[in-house]
Every structure is written in C-alpha cells, then in structure tokens.
Amino acid sequence: YNSFERRKEKLLTISTVAPADALPVCLTSPTVAILGSGDFSRSLALRLVASGVRVVVGSRCVNRIPSGLFPDAVELRNQEGAVSQAVCLVFMAVFPEHYCSLLGLQSALAGKVLVDVSNGAEMNIHGPSNAERLAELFPDSLVVKGFNTVSTWELQTGAHDGSRQVMICSNSTEGKKKVVQLARQMGFHPVDMGGLSAAREIEVAPLRLFPSWSGPVVVTFLLFLFFYGYGFLRGILLPFLAQGGHNAFYRLALDLVNESLPAVALVTLALVYFPGLFAAWLQLWRGTKYQRFPSWLDNWLQRRKQLGLLSFLCAALHGVYSLCLPLRRITLVSLKVPHKSSVSGTEEPWDELGVWRSDLYLSCGVLGLGVLSLLAITSLPTVGNTLNWREFTFVQSGLGYIALTLSIMHTLFFGWDFAFHIEAYPFYMPPSYLLAVVVPCIVLVCRCFLLLPCIFTRLTRIRRGWESKRNCPVLQHHYVVANGIP
C-alpha cells in the first residue's frame, strides 16, 4: 500500500464520483491523439506541442508522411496505436465523410473524449451535424464539438495573441471540461455553447460571411441606388430628353456619386437612431419595459453599429470626393477660360452671403465627419472595451446626435434658400438633399420630444422597472409576451 497505489486509488475514486474532480486525470498524463495527418492535424500538433502537451498522430499510412512535416516531438503511429496512447483526448482531424472508416476503433475509443473539429459542408444542410453523426457512430465516447472555428494559421501563430475564442459544445460535462481546460492551456479563450445540438451552429460558423453586415449593406446599397437613379433622372436624363442636345452624361462618374453619397450617409445615420426612438415610444406606450420588442425591431437595434459604420464610410467617401473636385479637369477648364463666365454676362461681384454659406457648410461638414470618426474609432472592439457604460452612452448617443445635427446643418447650409426658388424643382422633382434631410429631421424632432421633462421622467421610471397599472394582471402578461406584440 505505497503512495502510488494510494494515488491511483484516489484517481479511481474521483472519476467515479463526480466529473468536476476528474480534472487531475488529464493533468497528470496529457497525451493527446490526433487522427488524420492533414493540414489541420499538423497545425494542431504544432500548437499542442508548444503548449507542453505530448502528441501522438494516428494515420492510416504512416509511411507516406514526409519526415519534416510534423515537429520532432510528435510521435507518428497507425490509428490504433495512437488511440491506445491517448489517455483521454482524441482529436478527429479527418474529413467527416471518412468517419465511418474509423468504426473499427469503436472499442478503443470508448470512454474517451472525441473532439470533432470538422466544418459544415454548406450553410443550409438538413439532417444531423457532423458532431451528432459522430456521437451516433461512437455512442460510448464523449463527443465534443470545437476548434473548427480556429484556422490552421491561427493555430500556428496565434499563441502570441491569445484572445481568439474557441466555441465548444457537448452533451458531456466531463468531456467539455477537459476540452475547455486544454483550450485554455493552448492560449485560446473557450466559449461554452451548450449541448451537442449547438454543433450545427458551430459547424457553419466558419462558412458565414459577415452575417450581421448583410442587412445594413443591402439597405445602404438600395439607398445609394435610389439616390443615384433619382439624381440621374432629375439632373441628366430628363434635361437631356427635354432640351435635346444638352449632354451632361459626364457627370455620371463622379458628380452624381458625390451627390448621392452624402444623402445615403445622412439617411443611414438617421436609421441608426430611429429604432432606439421607436423602442422608447413603444416602452412609453406599453408602460413597461418587460415586454419583448418585435423581432424586426430587435434585429434593427442590433445592426445599429453596422449602419453607423456604413454611414461613416459614405460620409468619408463624400468628403474625399469633394476634396477631389478642384483637381478635376472640368474645374480647371472653367477656371482657366474667363470668357466662359463673361458669356453668362456677369462679372461675379463680392458675395459675402455666399462666402458665409460656403464656409458654414464646409465647417459643419468637416466637424460632423470628425465626430463620426470618433464614433467609428470607439466602435473598434478594444477601444470600446475600455469605456464604461456611461462613457459608451455618451459617445454613441451624445456624440451621435451631435454628428446627426451637424450633418443636418451641413445639408441645410448647403441648401441655403435655394429650396424656396422654383428653379430647384425641375420636372417638379425636389433636389435629393431635400429628400435626404426629411428622415433625419424627424428623428431629431422625436428625440427632442423625448427630452421634454414629463416624458423623460416617465421613461426613466419605466427603465428603472416601474410599470403602469395597465400591465399588472399577470395573465395578460403571458398573452402579450407569447404574441410578441400587444
């Protein structure tokens, strides 16, 4: 009854009692097996070795593996040999269509943790996920999904960064715990996604292409199309058809783009603040915050950051395009040929009002873009993380409304009094900046209403948990929440 015997007994005791106590098993003999010898296997082996883990790679044809492919510390064996060496963890780095070929290892893998690292083949597949299929094939093993969201490149180099997250799910708490621990040891940040039914989501995660951006990008693009088409009709096509010869098609490449971009930027920025106002009015009207918003509003609220960044992008492009104007050939031509202006018959006099107008709209534009830049910078993950909630609100809401106000002023100063002249409405079509300024003005006015003392107080109370009488009966609650809309 020596110390080794006692320790062995202790380990046995622990592993039969509770999963939480089983951690030391892995720690004392961290030999990990990887089945498969592809790129992922190689990178995984490299990273595991660098994290101080003993690695055995199992391949069907060990002799085919070039000698320098794996680090020296890695032992190459056939699949059976590798699995038998692994104490508790086996990575399945083979294509999921070859899972069946491993059925012979079923008994050797029993009781061990199988980590499924495969990606899904397509976005919209029906039927079980790879990990679930694996769990069916090896019912006696503890299948854990994970590591597929990490690329081979990150496996090889990421050790020096360490903030990369690894999504993990499993039906086995014990298996999950071991993989979580290993992921931490490898310098990753494991995120528990729940049971194995979440494997589908984890498997398609690497196939997703900016899921949160698609909506905002489509909206922005449609807005651009609208304003570009509208400007084309109003400024180029209709005048061309009406007057026959006046050809202004050269404006398509730059002028019209630069006319549409600020309109898009302004409307998109307004769309950032619209859902927040809508949510506030909804809470005021319902008299409680304990009812869920309709899902379209929830989605919209979650896309505000993306809309804001797209607005900033358009505004910045508009800025650069505008700064390019003096570089254009057409500018040089019109400046260099004095008889052009004498054709119009007027030697332009000193026009102080015009100077004020240009200076004011340029100033507002520059400052608005500057404030938007600050907003864009704070939406960088690390910068945003250093802000507390009050600072974040100050920047995103306070500075945001300042940017919106400056943008509206930029537009209004640019418009000056031209909107009151009949010439601004050829073919009865108002200029596009006038169309663009409508939604932002509505947003601004609604926001100001919310700041009225009586409404503001009520809203603050609701947000601290107060509920109006109307919402008291409990049964009504259930009905409301279940339906999503009152």
Added chain:
Amino acid sequence: YNSFERRKEKLLTISTVAPADALPVCLTSPTVAILGSGDFSRSLALRLVASGVRVVVGSRCVNRIPSGLFPDAVELRNQEGAVSQAVCLVFMAVFPEHYCSLLGLQSALAGKVLVDVSNGAEMNIHGPSNAERLAELFPDSLVVKGFNTVSTWELQTGAHDGSRQVMICSNSTEGKKKVVQLARQMGFHPVDMGGLSAAREIEVAPLRLFPSWSGPVVVTFLLFLFFYGYGFLRGILLPFLAQGGHNAFYRLALDLVNESLPAVALVTLALVYFPGLFAAWLQLWRGTKYQRFPSWLDNWLQRRKQLGLLSFLCAALHGVYSLCLPLRRITLVSLKVPHKSSVSGTEEPWDELGVWRSDLYLSCGVLGLGVLSLLAITSLPTVGNTLNWREFTFVQSGLGYIALTLSIMHTLFFGWDFAFHIEAYPFYMPPSYLLAVVVPCIVLVCRCFLLLPCIFTRLTRIRRGWESKRNCPVLQHHYVVANGIP
C-alpha cells in the same frame, strides 16, 4: 464508510482548514442564486446559464415575472427558496436602498458569499459604500464587490469577446477566490482591487466620464480659445475698429478656426514632450531617480497619450480644413475675377521662391501629420500591446520628436521671412504661428541638450540606479521623500 462518505468528509475537512483548498466546493455544486429580477438579474442569469452554472432567481413576487423573461434553465423561487438552494454564491441584484428589506434572510445567508453588484448613486458621496453597508447588515456573510462595471449588454453578448475586465474587492480571501473563479468561467477577466475599502472606487467607476481626458481636453480647449481670440483681435476686430469699414467677419467661420487649430496642435504636441524633459532635468539635478516626482508632474506624465491624441485631432482637422480651402466660395470668386488682381496693379510673375516655400511647407505638413497618424495608431490598445518596450520607445519618443520637428519646420516654412517684416506686426501683435512655435522650439532645444554626451551619460547612469554622493545620507532621504520636493 463508502466513497461518498469519504468525499463528503474530505470536503468538510478542506473547508475548515484553508480557503485555498475550498475551491472544489464550488466546482462540485455550482448552483448560484440571484436575488432580484431586474434587467441586471436577467442578463446575469443568461450569462451564468451559458457558462454552465445552475441559477436560481429569487424574487419577492415570483408570479409577477413574465414567463419568457428568464431562460428556461433558470429556476424561479421566492427569496428564501433561492438562498437555500445556493451552495455558496448569492448575487444581490436589488437596488441598494432595498438591502434592509432582506434582513430576514440574515441567517440563511450566513457563511455564504454575497456579491454586491450595485453602482454608486453619485460621484461624490460621503459615508460607507453600498458594499460596506451590505457587510454591516450581514456580518456573517462574505461580502464581495464586483460585476457592477459590466453592463447588461456585455453580460448578454460579451461571451464572444472575453477581454472585459471585472473589478473585484473583498475583505474575505475565500469569497474573493470564488468570485474570481466564477468570473473566469463566465469569460471575464477578474482584477483584484484589494479589500472592501476599495468598493467605493469600484462603485463610482461606471459613473466616471473619461476621467483621464478632462485635463487634456480643458487645456486644449483653453489653448484654442486663446488662439482664436488672439486671431480675432489681431486680424478682425482691431483692423475693423481702426479702418472703420473693412469687414472681415466672414473669416470667423473657417479661416480663423483653421488658423487656430495648427497653433493648438503644435503647442499641445510640445506639451506631450515637456514633462518628460522636465523629469529628466529633475533627475539630473537631484542626482537620483529614487525620489518621487511632484504629483502635478506625475499627473502630467500620465496624460501624455491623451494630449498627443488631441494634438493629432487638431492637426487632422487643420489638414482637412486646409484641403477644403479651394472649395470655398471666396477662392472661386478671387480666381474667377481677374480684375481683382489687376486692381493691385501687378500681373503676378513666376515666383520660384514662393513655389519652393509652398511646396516645402505642404510637404512638411503632410509628412508631420503622417507620422502623427502612426503615433495615433500605435496608441490603440491592441497595436500598442504587440510592441516591445524598445519599439514602443522608438515610436512614441523617436517618431514623436520627428513629428514635432516636421511640425516646426512646417510652421517655419509657412512663416518664411515674413516674420522679419514690420507688416507682420499690426498693432504690435505678432502672428499666432510665431507664438505657437515658441514652446515647441524650447522643447526641441532642451531635448538636444539632453543628447550632449556628458549629460546623456550621467542621465543613463542615474536611470540605471546610480546616485550622486549628495543623496547618500539616509536620513536626508526620508526628509526629501516625505516632502515630495527637495
């Protein structure tokens, strides 16, 4: 005497022996209670469930809670029931003014860890912090302050980021350890702030609004006011009063701002490097580095990054404003009306010196702003984190002085020889760029002095720990340090 009995005994033994061994208690039965059913409670429950923790929410009126509000895995009980289920951790997600109403749970909460997640009500409150009051009310519980710096939004979404820190303090090492462990499990980065007396600081942290920025922003704003006011007096008001009719007020909106911004940027950039030089001279004069700097110098040294970023902001705005100049109405007017220049009687000849001047000051300006941009980028947390100390010094000190030199050259080339003409001093007031260039030049000269071999060697020796004879007597030391200044 079966294995379960043995394990139970082991646990009991451990928890009576030392706090460090008590960790397994939490691991084996991680049921956590949350008192209160507000927003924070809901988000906390969501996050805890997602981290694999069993959660019981205790509410005074369980029936009032809408069914869909909490995730299904969360058990809703009355307060007594929730507390009795919690093995060691209870979150107090109720408003601090309602702490008294929980006094009836005193005995049920005895021996358990109470996590106070409340925020302070105001910045400058006297009296004990919420956590200290809680500790007084429940003397038999282990009160830990924490999680209040995390917003509900971060609780719900932050799992996918994980770099968010959670400040924690407590007088109980055992309690702190459990909360630290739980915070890690939830994907946060716990930071130990010490004993419960630090709770006040943690409680007001979410109320702070850019505490490190207020000083630099005020300085920059005052500088802007000074240069704007000075330029207004010198260029607009006094000429207007002196000559009666000459109205240049249109310059207020853009010209004058664009004249003040570079001056502010230049002085602010000099202020970034001033305290470092001052500290070096102080060390040279004292002959030791083991004396504390006066606190104003310490504060100044800690605000250099903010000053630098504000300087960059002003410089960037100046750049954009300058690029806007050709877009202005006044530029177009003055270019399009040739008789304006013929009024002055001179057909402007080819002026090679003028061309060199404009090209040189534009080049220096662009390059200076470019270098400042690099500095601004490296001040982003993640970019800065990837630099080692030598690289950081190279960028912040080396590139910084290059930016300063380029900015000074930009100003001097802009000034050219105009400063030597009497016309540059109307009303005996020098142009503002001349005022702005004084401090930067002093900083640059002082810096060059520090690079003289004799001084540089001495400074290096002092910074490696050498001390001059003067500083040897030990008693004198104490006197000096205690007073802060020699």
Added chain:
Amino acid sequence: YNSFERRKEKLLTISTVAPADALPVCLTSPTVAILGSGDFSRSLALRLVASGVRVVVGSRCVNRIPSGLFPDAVELRNQEGAVSQAVCLVFMAVFPEHYCSLLGLQSALAGKVLVDVSNGAEMNIHGPSNAERLAELFPDSLVVKGFNTVSTWELQTGAHDGSRQVMICSNSTEGKKKVVQLARQMGFHPVDMGGLSAAREIEVAPLRLFPSWSGPVVVTFLLFLFFYGYGFLRGILLPFLAQGGHNAFYRLALDLVNESLPAVALVTLALVYFPGLFAAWLQLWRGTKYQRFPSWLDNWLQRRKQLGLLSFLCAALHGVYSLCLPLRRITLVSLKVPHKSSVSGTEEPWDELGVWRSDLYLSCGVLGLGVLSLLAITSLPTVGNTLNWREFTFVQSGLGYIALTLSIMHTLFFGWDFAFHIEAYPFYMPPSYLLAVVVPCIVLVCRCFLLLPCIFTRLTRIRRGWESKRNCPVLQHHYVVANGIP
C-alpha cells in the same frame, strides 16, 4: 492524527509524486521573494501585492531604500532573510553581471524556483544566455526565464488590460507551472516557449526593433529611391542638361514625391499578391502541397501584411499630396495669370474626353484607396480576430484584388492614350507610371489564369490533400523535403 496532520501528509505525498499535483503548495503560502530593489523590483512588487501575493524584497543595503518606494504591504529584508521567507518562488531582479555575488545564497535557494527577469545586453551575443548562466551558478534551483518582455510600466498599469503576454521557458516543468500560474494570477497571458535553451530568444526579444518590418520597409524604400531617381533623371536632370536653362528643380519637393509614391504603392501592392500566386503555381507544378516552400518564399508570404500596410501608407500619402495640389503657389500662379495660357496660343476648349478621363481616374483612385483602407482596418489585431476564416479570405484576397484592379485602372485612366505618343518617351524613357503598372498587370493576369476551371479544380484538389502520381514514392519525398527544392 488531527486534520492538520492529515493535510500536511497529503501535501507531502503529492509533492513527491508528480509535479502536476504540487500546485497547492504555492497556493497555500504564496510568499514570493524579489532580490534587488531597482525599478523592475518595485513594479513587480506593486503588481504582486495587487494580485494578492505576499512579497518580501531582499536588498544588500535595506537601509538605503527610501521608505515610500515600495508599497506598505511589502516587507524589506536583507537578501538572506528574503530568500528564507520565500516558500517556492524567488525573482532575480538584479543585473545579470551581479549574479555571482549571490553565490552565498546557493544553499538557501536550493529547491526553489528562480525567475530570471533579465534582458540580453546585445542582439548578437555568443555564449550562454543569462538564464543559462544562472542555472549553472545555482544547479540545485529550478531556473525559469520570464517576465523580461514586460516593462515596468506595464507591470504597474497593465492589470487593467490583461492581454499582455509573458513568454516563459524552463527545463523544469514544475517550476514553469508555478510561474505560469503566478503570471495568470497577475493578469498576464503566459506563453510556454519550451526549454531553457529558448532563453536566448526571450532575452533578446525586448531588444528587437520591428523584426518583421525591416524587409518590407527596405523594399519599399528602395522602390521609392528607384522611382524618385528615375523621375529626377527623366523629368528634371536630362531636360535641364539638354535644354540648358529650363530649371524644373522646384519639382523635387512635392511633384516628384507625389509622382513616385503611387508607383511605389502599386508595385508594393502587387508584391503582396505575387508570393501567393507563386506558391499556387509551385503546388500545381509539384502536384502536392506536402512539400515545403523555399524559405525565401515562406518569408515573403509572412511579410504580406506589412507590405500591404506600407502600400496603403504610400497610397494614402499620394492621396493627401494630390489633394494638396490646388493649395500650391504654382497652381495659384498658373491660374491667376491668364497670359500664360495665351502664350501657348490655345484658349482651352470644352474637352469632354478630358473630363471623363479626370473623373474616371479620380473615382478609381478614391475607391481603390477606400478599399485599401478597409484592408488596413481589418489588419488591426482585434478586428481581424473577430473574422472567421472565410471572411478573412474574402477581405484579404477578394477585396485585395479589387483594390489592385482599381489601382491599375486608376493608373491606366491617368495614362489614357498618352503612352502611345512619342512625346511620352523623352530620352527613350517611358513615364514611371508605365513602369509601375507592369508587375501588377502580370499578377492580375496570373491570377485570372488560376481561375480557369481546369487549373482551379486541380489546385483545389491539391489543397484538400490530393497528390499527383509523381509524388508517390516515399523515398523521393524525403529527398525532396530535405533539399527544400525539387
């Protein structure tokens, strides 16, 4: 046989059994000693105390230390006293040249973990590293290298960031584990670099100055020199020599720089995508992906990000310089003096083709720079970390080629049909934009070839692991890999 006795026995048992079980030793009595009282010692002590560790600082002359230098919680002792208090960890915060003076502590330090925190003196030193020398001097201690990459500033403030990595290496697994654990407790991210032979690399890490940037910067600089020199010869020196008096040297400061920068940006951007194409062709030709690339190609592939950022920098500078053009004195002169253009005898007519040209090349330029900006933003660590592999590929490869195409179009539209006129070739030298566009066009054409279905399919198969017949014989493999080239 009371509980304390049993616990003591348990600890003894564990520490004699396996290093992995020895962790509790440190946890229960975390007193850590620091030898030396310099800056690093002080900052380390501060951080350790803030992390809840008891610290004893050992100094040769305790009386010389000013009272306020260390936090109150730190105990100051002489060296022997400090070491005797430390249970398992001793930091060596003395200059490595003084290691010998500590030989008297050899027996006191036996069995303890010595953490060597020293930096290397120079980059290219031969002989053992500081940590290896320390291990020779104290053969009975467990020497661990680490913490030298952390600056004193980060030690004092970094607790609030926590993403900073600490590289650690040691021949003792036990020692390494304790230091890793301590580093985590201090809020750092420990990275295991392997055995003590890695100490040299860790020691010179803080001396490195942007090792991954030197190559790309040199290449970019040489390209700039080439284009600048070429432009100087072609546009200024040769015309000056040929025509005697025509002095265009004023173009040196801005014009010529602005002519060279876009050429450099374009070539550098092409160099980003060149190695990837070369690697693809190599894989196609070899018929396998299991052969290593030659090391120059590997290096080149690893420097793509830096090349891309430098390309962006040049492009951005070119943009700003171009926007500055209308601000230049020479522009104003040429615009204001109408007789200049009448000298050339032509009143410039409306030139619609010229307007299209200028608008198109400006548009392409702005959009190309915009796409490059997006690329630059995603190369920020945290932004890149939030992308999955498909998104990363989409941005870096998809958007990258779009940027390259836009840049080439920008150049071609700028060139228009001038390249077909004999005047564009003074002294038989083509304009520099024509030189610059060659490599990018080759890259684009090669890339298009790779998209041909037959080649694309083969490449995809190879990248999924397929190998051509030619590569089957195993022995040939070894030969090929050993030589690096086939």
